[in-house]
Structure formats: C-alpha cells, structure tokens
Amino acid sequence: xxxxxxxxxxxxxxxxxxxxxxxYTLLVFSAVLGLTLTGLVVGYAVKYRVxxxxxxxxxxxxxxxxxxxxxxxxxxxxxxxxxxxAVLFVRRDHPPADALxxxxxxxQWMWEFRQPGGQREINELHVPVGKPVVVSLxxxxxxxxxxxxxxxxxxxxxxxxxxxxxxxATEPGRYHLFCAQYCxxxxxxxxxxxxxxxxxxxxxxxxxxxxxxxxxxSGEKLFRAxxxxxxxxxxxKVRAPSLEGIFGRPVALDNQQTVIADERYLRDxxxxxxxxxxxxxxxxMPSFEGLIDxxxxxxxxxxxxxxxxxxxxxxxx
Amino acid sequence: xSHAAMPGTYLAEGSGPRAWLLTTDHKRVAWxxxxxxxxxxxxxxxxxxxxxxxxxTPAGDLVSDDTYNRLFSLHGIIMVWFFLVPSIPATLGNFxxxxxxxxxxxxxxxxxLASWYVFIFGSLFALFAVVAGGVDTGWxxxxxxxxxxxxxFVSTAAFGVFIVGFSTIMTGINFIVTVHTLRAPGLTWFRLxxxxxxxxxxxxxxxxxxPVLAASLILIVLERVFGIGIFNPDLGGDPLLxxxxxxxxxxxxxxxxxxxxxxxxxxxxxxxxxRPLFGYKAVAMSSMAIAVFGFLVWGHHMFVSGQSxxxxxxxxxxxxxxAIPSAIKVFNWSLTLRKGEISFEAPMLYALFxxxxxxxxxxxxxxxxxLAVDVHVHDTYFVIxxxxxxxxxxxxxxxxxxxxxxxxxxxGRLYSETSARIAATVTFVxxxxxxxxxxxxxxxxxxxxxHTYPPEFQFWNVxxxxxxxxxxxxxxxxxxxxxxxxxRGARAPDNPWNAxxxxxxxxxxxxxxxxxxxxxxxxxxxxxxxKGLEHERFSPHREEAAQ
Numbered sequence: 001x002x003x004x005x006x007x008x009x010x011x012x013x014x015x016x017x018x019x020x021x022x023x024y025t026l027l028v029f030s031a032v033l034g035l036t037l038t039g040l041v042v043g044y045a046v047k048y049r050v051x052x053x054x055x056x057x058x059x060x061x062x063x064x065x066x067x068x069x070x071x072x073x074x075x076x077x078x079x080x081x082x083x084x085x086a087v088l089f090v091r092r093d094h095p096p097a098d099a100l101x102x103x104x105x106x107x108q109w110m111w112e113f114r115q116p117g118g119q120r121e122i123n124e125l126h127v128p129v130g131k132p133v134v135v136s137l138x139x140x141x142x143x144x145x146x147x148x149x150x151x152x153x154x155x156x157x158x159x160x161x162x163x164x165x166x167x168x169a170t171e172p173g174r175y176h177l178f179c180a181q182y183c184x185x186x187x188x189x190x191x192x193x194x195x196x197x198x199x200x201x202x203x204x205x206x207x208x209x210x211x212x213x214x215x216x217x218s219g220e221k222l223f224r225a226x227x228x229x230x231x232x233x234x235x236x237k238v239r240a241p242s243l244e245g246i247f248g249r250p251v252a253l254d255n256q257q258t259v260i261a262d263e264r265y266l267r268d269x270x271x272x273x274x275x276x277x278x279x280x281x282x283x284x285m286p287s288f289e290g291l292i293d294x295x296x297x298x299x300x301x302x303x304x305x306x307x308x309x310x311x312x313x314x315x316x317x
Numbered sequence: 318x319s320h321a322a323m324p325g326t327y328l329a330e331g332s333g334p335r336a337w338l339l340t341t342d343h344k345r346v347a348w349x350x351x352x353x354x355x356x357x358x359x360x361x362x363x364x365x366x367x368x369x370x371x372x373x374t375p376a377g378d379l380v381s382d383d384t385y386n387r388l389f390s391l392h393g394i395i396m397v398w399f400f401l402v403p404s405i406p407a408t409l410g411n412f413x414x415x416x417x418x419x420x421x422x423x424x425x426x427x428x429x430l431a432s433w434y435v436f437i438f439g440s441l442f443a444l445f446a447v448v449a450g451g452v453d454t455g456w457x458x459x460x461x462x463x464x465x466x467x468x469x470f471v472s473t474a475a476f477g478v479f480i481v482g483f484s485t486i487m488t489g490i491n492f493i494v495t496v497h498t499l500r501a502p503g504l505t506w507f508r509l510x511x512x513x514x515x516x517x518x519x520x521x522x523x524x525x526x527x528p529v530l531a532a533s534l535i536l537i538v539l540e541r542v543f544g545i546g547i548f549n550p551d552l553g554g555d556p557l558l559x560x561x562x563x564x565x566x567x568x569x570x571x572x573x574x575x576x577x578x579x580x581x582x583x584x585x586x587x588x589x590x591x592r593p594l595f596g597y598k599a600v601a602m603s604s605m606a607i608a609v610f611g612f613l614v615w616g617h618h619m620f621v622s623g624q625s626x627x628x629x630x631x632x633x634x635x636x637x638x639x640a641i642p643s644a645i646k647v648f649n650w651s652l653t654l655r656k657g658e659i660s661f662e663a664p665m666l667y668a669l670f671x672x673x674x675x676x677x678x679x680x681x682x683x684x685x686x687x688l689a690v691d692v693h694v695h696d697t698y699f700v701i702x703x704x705x706x707x708x709x710x711x712x713x714x715x716x717x718x719x720x721x722x723x724x725x726x727x728x729g730r731l732y733s734e735t736s737a738r739i740a741a742t743v744t745f746v747x748x749x750x751x752x753x754x755x756x757x758x759x760x761x762x763x764x765x766x767x768h769t770y771p772p773e774f775q776f777w778n779v780x781x782x783x784x785x786x787x788x789x790x791x792x793x794x795x796x797x798x799x800x801x802x803x804x805r806g807a808r809a810p811d812n813p814w815n816a817x818x819x820x821x822x823x824x825x826x827x828x829x830x831x832x833x834x835x836x837x838x839x840x841x842x843x844x845x846x847x848k849g850l851e852h853e854r855f856s857p858h859r860e861e862a863a864q
Binding site for chain 1: 652673688
C-alpha cells in the first residue's frame with residue numbers, strides 16, 4: 001500500500017494553474033451549492049418530520065417568482081463557467097510560432113517520439129522547461145490519446161489525420177504519460193514518462209543521444225526512394241506541381257475551389273491523390289495508400305513542411 | 318407466486334407458462350421485463366465487482382488484460398442497453414402508465430408483448446457474445462478499434478444491441494400513443510402525474526434517437542464484415558464520424574435513462590411529504606426541455622477528439638444550457654419538502670438519497686462541460702464517477718424507490734419495512750464509498766479502462782473496491798426480502814401510502830382490466846393539501862412494530 005495519498009495533482013505546465021483555478025472555483029461553487037441543498041433537505045426533513053410541532057400554516061412562496069429567479073441565476077452562473085472554460089480552451093488551438101516541434105506516433109501499445117534533431121524515443125519524451133513545445137500526433141492503427149495529467153493536457157491521436165497539442169513545462173521532473181483513449185489489449189500499459197529538464201540539461205541530453213537524422217531528412221530520402229522526386233523534382237519531365245514552399249499556401253483546384261495546403265491536404269494528396277487535383281495538372285499521380293505507414297507519412301510531411309521558408313508550427317486550416 | 322389466494326386480480330388469470338408468456342396484459346408484461354432485467358442487472362453487477370476486486374491492487378493479478386477489457390465492455394453493454402434504457406419504462410412504466418391515466422391497457426397490448434420478445438431475442442445475441450468469448454471494444458464501440466482490430470464477438474454484440482433497439486422503439490411508440498389517446502375523462506395534460514410526463518419525454522427520445530444507433534451499428538457490421546469504407550481512413554472513411562453518430566444517440570440515451578427516474582422521485586417526494594409537488598409546471602416542462610436539448614450536446618464527448626475547437630465551444634455552451642432544467646428540478650424537489658409532514662419509509666429514503674446523489678453527480682457535469690477542465694478529466698475516473706452518480710446513484714436509486722413504492726400495488730403484498738430501510742442506507746453508504754474516491758482519482762489523472770495503474774493511486778482504489786462490496790450487499794438485500802414478500806408478505810391494502818394517483822384507487826393487485834369503474838379526474842396531481850388527505854397515513858413500519 002502506498003501512503004503518499006494524492007489529493008491534488010501536481011501543476012507542472014503553464015496551463016495547469018489556469019485550469020486548476022477554474023477547477024477549484026467550480027469545486028468551491030459545487031460544495032457550497034451541494035451542501036446548501038443537502039442542508040436544506042435535511043433541515044426540512046428534520047423540522048417537518050411527521051409529528052413535529054413546526055408551524056405549517058401560511059401560503060407557499062410565490063412559485064412563479066422563485067422559478068424565474070433561480071432559472072436566471074443558474075443561467076448566469078452557467079455562462080460564467082462556460083466563458084471561462086472556453087477562453088482557456090481556445091488558447092489550446094493556437095500554439096506559439098516559436099514552439100519546438102516534436103512528432104508523436106501512437107501505435108498498439110507504445111508512443112514513439114522524434115525530437116526536432118531526429119532523436120528517437122519510445123515511451124519517453126524529453127522536453128525543455130520554459131519553452132513552448134508542440135507535439136504533432138498521428139496514429140498507426142486505432143485512436144490513442146496523449147495525456148499528461150501534470151500538464152492538464154490531452155489530445156487524441158486519430159488515424160488518418162494529424163492533431164496537435166502544445167504546452168510549456170514549468171517544473172523540471174518526471175511526469176506520467178498515459179494513453180487515455182481505450183486502444184485494445186494493453187491499453188493500460190501504453191504510456192511512459194515525460195521528462196522536463198532545464199534547457200541546458202535538455203541540450204546536453206540531446207547531445208548524448210547523438211545527432212540523429214531529422215524527420216525532414218528521413219523524409220527527403222524517402223521522397224527520392226519512392227520516386228516522388230521523379231515527377232515533383234525541378235528537372236522532371238512529367239508535369240507535376242513543384243512542392244517548393246507548398247505548406248501553408250493556397251492551392252487552386254480543378255473544380256474552381258481553393259484549399260490551403262495544410263497537413264490534411266498534403267496527407268490526402270499522398271494517400272488519395274484523385275480527391276483534390278491541383279488546377280492545370282493531369283490526375284496521373286498513383287496513390288501511396290498501403291505502401292507507406294504512418295511513420296513514413298510523418299517523415300514525408302516533415303520534409304514537405306521543411307520546404308517552406310517559415311514552417312508554421314501546428315498550422316490549422 | 319401464491320396468487321390463487323387473490324381471486325379477481327390480474328395475478329389470478331392463470332399461472333402456467335402460457336398464461337405468462339402469451340399475455341398481453343401490460344401488468345404481466347411488466348413482470349416479464351422485471352424478471353429479465355433483474356437477471357441482467359446482477360450479471361452486469363457481478364462483472365463490476367470482479368473489476369473492482371482486480372483494481373484493489375495496482376498490478377493485473379486477478380484476471381488477464383484481455384479478460385479485464387471484456388469485463389468492462391460487457392458491463393457497459395449490459396448495463397446500458399439491457400438494464401438502464403429499458404429499466405423504469407419497461408417495468409414500472411409498463412405496469413403503471415395505464416393505471417396512472419385510468420386506462421385498461423396500453424394502446425397496443427400485443428406490440429407491448431412483442432417488444433419483450435424482441436428484447437429477449439436481442440439479449441440472446443448479447444449473451445452468446447458473453448459466453449462465446451466476449452467483446453473488447455468498450456460499450457462505445459469506437460472505430461477503427463471495433464471494425465479493424467478488436468478480436469471479440471463485436472458483430473454479434475452490436476447486432477444484439479441493434480435488435481434491442483427495436484424493442485425500445487416499440488415501447489416508445491406505445492407509450493406516446495397511450496398518453497395521447499387513453500387518458501381518463503378529466504385527466505388533462507397538466508393534471509398528469511410527472512411520472513407520465515417523463516415517460517412521454519423519454520419515449521419521444523427513444524423513437525427519435527434509437528434509429529441513429531441502429532444505423533451506426535449496421536455501418537460497423539458492414540465495415541467489419543464486408544470491408545465497406547465508412548469509418549476506416551484507409552478506405553476513405555473517418556473514425557470521428559462514428560463518434561458523432563454514436564453520441565448523437567448515446568447522449569440522448571442518458572436522458573432516456575434518467576428522465577423516468579426523475580418521474581419516480583416526483584411521485585414519491587410529495588406522497589411522503591404530504592405536500593403537492595412544488596412547481597409542477599416547471600418540473601413537467603423541464604422534462605420536455607431536457608428531451609429537446611439532449612439532442613444538441615453530443616459533441617461534448619469529443620472535445621479532445623480532433624473535432625474543431627469552435628465546435629467544442631458551441632457544444633460546451635449547449636451542455637451548460639442542458640444543466641438548467643435539471644437544476645430547476647432539484648430546486649423544486651427540495652422545496653416540496655417545505656411545510657410537509659415528512660415520514661421516512663423505504664421509498665422516501667431512496668428518493669432522498671436520489672436527490673443527494675443526483676445533485677452531486679449533476680454538479681460534476683458542470684466540470685465536464687467546462688472545456689479546459691474537461692481536457693484534463695476527459696476519459697479519466699472523474700467521468701466514471703460522474704456517470705455513475707447520475708446513472709446508479711440517480712437512476713438505479715430512483716428505480717429502487719419506485720419498486721418499493723409500487724411493490725404493494727404490483728404484488729398485493731408488503732415487504733419488510735425494516736429490511737428495506739437498512740438496504741436503502743447500505744446502498745447509499747456503499748455507493749458513496751465506491752464512487753466518491755473515483756472523483757479524486759480522475760482529478761489526479763487516472764485514466765478509465767485501465768487494467769493496471771501506477772501505485773500512488775492505490776489508496777483511493779482500495780476504498781472504491783471496498784465500497785463496491787458494500788454496494789453489492791445493498792443491492793442483494795432487496796432480492797431476498799422482496800422475493801420473500803411475494804410468498805409470505807402481509808397483504809397490502811389498496812392504498813398503503815395514502816397516495817393520490819389513480820393507480821391507488823383500484824385494488825392491490827389490480828383486476829385484469831385495471832378499474833372496476835372508469836375513473837373520472839377532477840383534481841390536479843398531488844392534491845395532498847386537499848381536505849381529508851393531509852394527515853391520514855398508513856405506515857407498514859408502525860404495524861410491524863406493533864406486532
């Protein structure tokens with residue numbers, strides 16, 4: 001039996017304090033309202049128990065007025081909590097532009113991470129304290145969920161799309177990383193640790209891991225190995241759109257529409273190229289569905305993003 | 318049942334299997350449902366107890382991970398579709414709806430019996446899935462786990478749930494038509510007991526939402542068996558589409574489950590307070606509001622799923638809105654007690670415990686509707702605690718309140734009041750001991766559906782597991798004293814609680830066609846403040862003490 005009984009979770013990210021402020025406010029509100037109602041019911045039950053001498057004469061309170069006022073009061077309180085929660089939540093969608101970008105891949109039943117320098121980790125994630133980190137999440141198989149309780153963050157990794165979660169760790173330490181979305185047999189074993197380190201220690205740790213190949217560099221190799229460069233390369237004979245600076249730019253489609261070339265568009269264009277065809281090009285590209293796995297797709301996306309002058313971390317449509 | 322001694326009642330109309338299995342009497346169909354649902358309740362409950370014993374230690378030492386996953390999946394599937402959804406409507410609702418509105422039966426008696434056979438047919442598939450090797454998708458059947466990766470009998474279980482959906486729809490249609498067409502003379506809409514209002518609201522949701530569940534389960538089977546791409550991204554599908562479809566049914570479904578419980582409590586509280594229900598119209602209309610708003614909040618299950626943040630904001634707003642009608646109900650129930658003459662027979666104890674547990678479950682709903690907080694506690698034990706406070710602390714407690722309240726009417730017998738009060742109290746203590754620690758676990762980050770967990774969570778898990786044992790005792794006790802009362806219980810008078818509803822104006826148990834003379838309604842519901850009713854009461858407890 002472990003006697004370090006947890007009551008309140010650690011706060012180890014910039015958002016944790018904000019989330020907890022709302023949580024504890026809700027807790028105080030619920031305790032006050034819940035205990036007041038309990039007190040009222042118990043009080044009535046005792047005072048008006050059968051045979052008691054309590055005064056039962058007199059009219060009931062004016063129902064209409066009471067109904068209106070507690071409905072209005074409930075609405076106002078609800079809207080305050082709604083607004084507070086929503087403001088914090090929308091921030092979650094806008095990672096800072098200078099965030100360190102780490103890719104995370106969930107698969108049954110492990111997490112695989114790639115540091116920006118290419119260092120690969122399994123079920124361990126090292127991050128510097130005080131610097132925004134955005135994790136781009138994908139899944140190889142079923143839905144997983146990246147959950148670090150001490151950071152108060154959670155994001156599902158969904159097959160067929162890329163999702164993002166960002167945070168700023170504030171306290172050095174080792175924190176639980178869980179998979180929160182049920183993902184099959186060893187769901188409860190799918191997790192590990194997030195290690196937050198002072199920036200200099202983080203840099204030293206990165207060095208000790210050796211200079212891995214960056215995701216974009218792996219992607220570039222793959223881009224050639226799969227023959228993508230044969231058509232999309234500068235000197236290619238087949239007419240295919242150049243991918244230089246493609247990420248984040250608007251692309252005109254042959255159906256008169258325009259889409260932003262975000263991760264969703266690039267992913268679909270690799271796996272399902274007939275879906276959205278760039279205006280002025282023949283739909284000759286073969287699908288790579290089933291030929292590359294999710295990890296390789298992440299490499300290709302990282303390479304394509306690296307071709308843009310200022311990659312936008314976690315850009316969303 | 319020794320009903321030969323009760324001539325002239327519905328129980329005396331033949332006692333062989335044929336007389337029961339081919340009956341179209343709503344009162345007997347209610348018993349068919351009650352027997353089947355009780356079996357499912359204890360089956361699902363046994364799985365929960367096994368899970369809690371496993372979770373007493375951090376390591377996975379009692380059952381394997383695959384077994385554990387099957388336990389919680391089947392616990393959810395059985396409890397949601399084979400107990401909670403039909404529970405109050407198909408048993409108490411079936412028995413009482415015609416009696417409460419002064420009708421001889423439901424509008425479609427044969428459809429009613431058919432709904433039970435469809436239920437049994439569907440449940441055979443589910444039971445086969447249990448025996449054959451189980452299901453390991455969770456009760457939510459999330460894709461692509463359920464379509465591509467799960468190795469259990471997913472199609473079988475999904476097909477069982479699909480079939481049971483038809484029985485739900487049949488019951489819903491039957492209730493809606495009955496309430497519209499078979500009310501006694503003088504029984505206007507605003508004289509209806511709240512229990513009838515809530516059955517009506519629940520039936521609307523059943524008829525409108527269940528087809529969506531059926532569609533999504535069929536799509537799962539199509540993808541699993543025929544490889545048609547709907548949810549699988551490799552085939553051009555979208556896994557989140559399944560979640561949208563599933564929750565479009567399953568969120569309204571939690572209101573299917575809780576609304577009838579709210580109805581029961583609205584009957585019991587006025588009766589044992591000898592006061593009319595406070596704010597009758599507000600309570601009636603808030604039931605309808607819940608039924609409508611319940612359809613607009615499904616996305617709050619998907620705040621961290623990859624759904625757009627702005628969709629999340631809209632769903633959060635609507636989720637706060639749906640909390641308002643529930644709050645209104647709680648305030649009205651509480652004020653009903655004021656200036657009453659309150660006594661604490663078993664149904665009232667259960668109803669008061671409902672009030673407390675529903676309040677603390679509902680307040681936790683505010684945490685979950687608040688976006689940034691939900692990001693943290695989503696898919697943790699906080700959600701499990703919230704859900705069980707509403708569904709078990711709320712709904713099952715209300716079901717027990719109703720069962721004890723109407724037991725004398727249904728059987729013509731009285732149960733042991735002392736045993737019932739002890740059982741109610743044991744349930745309340747066991748429930749809180751089981752589920753309150755889970756709020757703490759969830760806030761501290763313990764994810765749900767975990768077979769093993771980090772050791773620092775053990776303290777709260779041990780408390781919760783101990784509570785589960787107490788809770789199990791609380792639920793087993795009624796099984797014994799209620800069955801005992803069927804054979805040995807003292808005869809119940811027609812109106813043991815001196816209650817106002819029409820169902821109490823006929824004999825206990827009622828005659829085959831409910832009323833010897835057609836009742837005519839001249840008063841509003843809950844006229845406990847009218848002359849001649851305020852102080853009279855019959856207390857089985859006092860009689861017992863006198864013996």
